[in-house]
Amino acid sequence: MPSYRAPVEDTLFLLNDVLDYASYSDLPGFADASPDLVEAILTEGGKFAEEVIQPLNLSGDQEGCKRNSDGSVTPPKGFKLAYEAFCEAGWGTLSADPDFGGQGLPHTLATALNEYVSSANMAFAMYPGLTAGAIAALTLHGTDEQKQTYLPKMIAGTWTGTMNLTEPHCGTDLGLLRSKAVPQGDGSFKISGTKIFISAGEHDMVENIVHLVLARIEGAPEGTKGISLFVVPKRKLDADGNPGEENGVSCGSLEHKMGIHGNATCVMNYDEAVGWLVGDEHKGLRAMFTMMNEARLGVAVQGLSQSEVAYQNAVAYAKDRLQGRALSGAKAPEKAADPIIVHPDIRRILMQIRAFNEGARALVLWTALHGDIAHRSPDEKTRQNSEDMMGLMTPVLKGVLTDTGFANAVNAQQVFGGHGYIAEWGMDQFVRDARIAMIYEGANGIQALDLVGRKLPANGGRAVMAFFEEMKAFGKANKDDEALAPFIQPLKQGADHLQQATMWFMQNAMKQPDNAGAGSTDYMHLFGLVAMGYMWAKIAKATHAKLANGDAANTEELKAKLAFGTFYMERMMPETAAHLARISSGCDTMMSVDADLF
Incomplete structure (x- = not known):
């Protein structure tokens, strides 16, 4: 039976010692998030994830969702009660607008909690996670009336939200979208069409579901320039704003999926459902991308979350499973064999996962912090820099x-060998659940193209140049620190490879666009390696400082952290050279073979 323990201590170390979270106390919301309160929230949130949500993960996967004869959908046993407890505890309100019932705390704090919830039960986490994205879109693009109507209920969790983009004939290419919206003369529209792959599209855990739907108003231009966004509630609202009669929205079927069985992934049919325009006509993608960007950071957290919970279970198994003897001699001579954690190749696997997890967690929180600064800082230049970093890192985080x-x-x-292939150990669920995160909210190949084609050249390369300068300044400030040499030198080499790859695109992608496409995924992963390497260098600096201060309570854990970071620099960072070599080979060979010969 799989288990999970929220990494609260590591999160607090990153927030307090690496990112200096307390130094932002002058920003709105941060003053309310004192170190003691942050620790209390993450500790209690971690317990909730461990004790309430995690026990439903395996059973939810095995049971799945059920579509009833009337078209309603019932999630797995226990999900509804757990969701009610989630809402009652206010976990979904942490960073939401206080004007509509939220607590107004930094989004960075909510991001940390989201990791715990997703590790404990990724399918469950998607219900409030998608609602948060819909809240973000309505907050930025909805009318005052729409905000007053929907946000209090959605923030409280009594209504959930969805995003409806994909149709049977179009996924990434939304210009092919066919769903139509017919104006009714009273400000409303009748929405008709079919959407597929709609996560949390139908369920009985709440009294209403607020769908954000992309559709084309009759007579609108073809392609993406003619797409609008509409808010379409599952049930129409009466004069008092309460759910009433059905609104022509129905679940046609449940998708049969590889994983996330506990989340209701639906085919949604809209049959002249009444909806209202969100934002401007024909500008729906701008509003939807607010939700998409929110979701992409959430999906990046899902990738980290499944890596973390899979790691924890693999470590527990490796310490317990007896097989063979250590190459250097028996480590447990009193036992029939040594635990497999003595074997270097098992340690290679575990250290590689752990080194990724801690570097990735730092990068997620660093990016989320930039998101908070972009929304809360009074200084325009500071806001601009943080917005640049957030935009630059979003495709890197989601893809990598x-x-x-x-x-x-x-x-x-x-690590489990044959037992890992047996369902009762739960490892196959982590694999199956993790697989979807590479696909939805923009498949990872699209993330790589977005990074190379849009984010790099944006504003004359302002964001990527600022990132290079920040790493350079860090290296310069710490170049004489011998303790950090194992981190600074590999980081510099990796950063050099990243800059060379960036220059190669500048010189070769304009004259041959396929060069950008051919190297985009390698570039995204090269960028991710360097960005996490930068995080590890910052972690190492904070760790050495803590050791120098005589933090005897966890000295051995801090020394182990340095070992995992050193492993990252020795065994993982050198991959930047391979990525650069592949990028520099260009597209000629890749594009030379006729399609019929594949």
């Missing part, structure tokens, strides 16, 4: 953390 999170779940499963 989900690709690697899936690979890590597979490698953790490998």
Whole structure:
């Protein structure tokens, strides 16, 4: 039976010692999030994830969701009660707007909690997670009336939200979208069409579901320039704003999926459902991308979350499973064999996953902190820099953390040998659940193209140049610190490779666009390696400082942290050279073979 323990101590170390979270206390919301309160929230949130949500993960996967004869959907046993407890405890309100019932705390804190909930039960976490994305879209683009109507209920959790983009004939290419919206003369529209792959599209845990739906108003231009966004509640609202009669929205079927069985992934049919325009006509993608960007950071956290829970279970198994003897001599001579954690190759797997997890967690929180600064800082230049960093890192986080999170779940499963292939151990669920994160909210190949094609050249390369300068300044400030040499030197080499790859694109992608496409995924992973290497260098600096201060309570844990970081620099950072070599090979060979010869 799999288990999970929320990594609260590591999160607090990152917030307090690495990111200096307390130094932002002058920003709105941060003053209310004192170190003691942050610790209390994460500790209690971690317990909730461990004790309430995690026990439903395996059973929820085995039971799945059920579509009833009337079209309603029932999630697995225990989900509804757990969701009610989640809402009653206020976990979904942490960073929401106080004007609509939220607590107004930094989003960084909510991001940390989201990791715990997703590790404990990824399918469950998607219900409030998608609602948070819908809340973000309505907050930025909805009318005052729409905000007053929907946000209090959604923030409280008594209503949930969804995003409806994909149709049977179009996924990434939304210009092919066919769902239509017919104006009714009273400000409303009748929405008709079919959407697929709609997570949490129908369920009985709440009294209403608020769907955000992309559709084309009759007579609108073709392609993406003619798409609008609409808010379409499952049930129409009466004069008092309460759910009433059905609104022409129904679940046609449940998708039969590889994983996340506890989440209701639906085919949604809209039959002249009444909806209202969100934002401007034909500008729906701008509003939807607010939700998409929110979701992409959440999906990156999902990649990390499955890597973390898979790692924890693999470590427990490796310490317990007896097989063979250590190459250097028996480590447990009193036993029939040594635990497999003595074997270097098992340690290679575990250290690689752990080194990723801690670096990735730091990068997620660093990016989320930039998101808070972008929304809360009074200084325009500071806001701009943080907004640049947030935009630059979003595709990197989504692509790299989900690709690697899936690979890590597979490698953790490998530690179990044959037992990892047996369902009762739960490792196969982590693999299956992690797989979807590479696909939805923009498949990872699209994330790589977004990074190379849009984020790098944006504003004349302002964001990536600022990131290079920040790493350079860190290296310069710490170049004489001998203790940090194992981190600074590999980081510099990796950063040099990243800059060379960036320059190669600048010189070769304009004249041959396929060069950008051919190297985009390698570039995304090269970027991710360097960004996490930068985080590890910051972690190492904070760790040495803590050791120098005589933090005897966890000296051995801090020394182990340095070992995991050193492993990252020795065994993982050198992959930047391979990525650079592949990028520099260009597209000629890749594009030379006729499609019929594949």
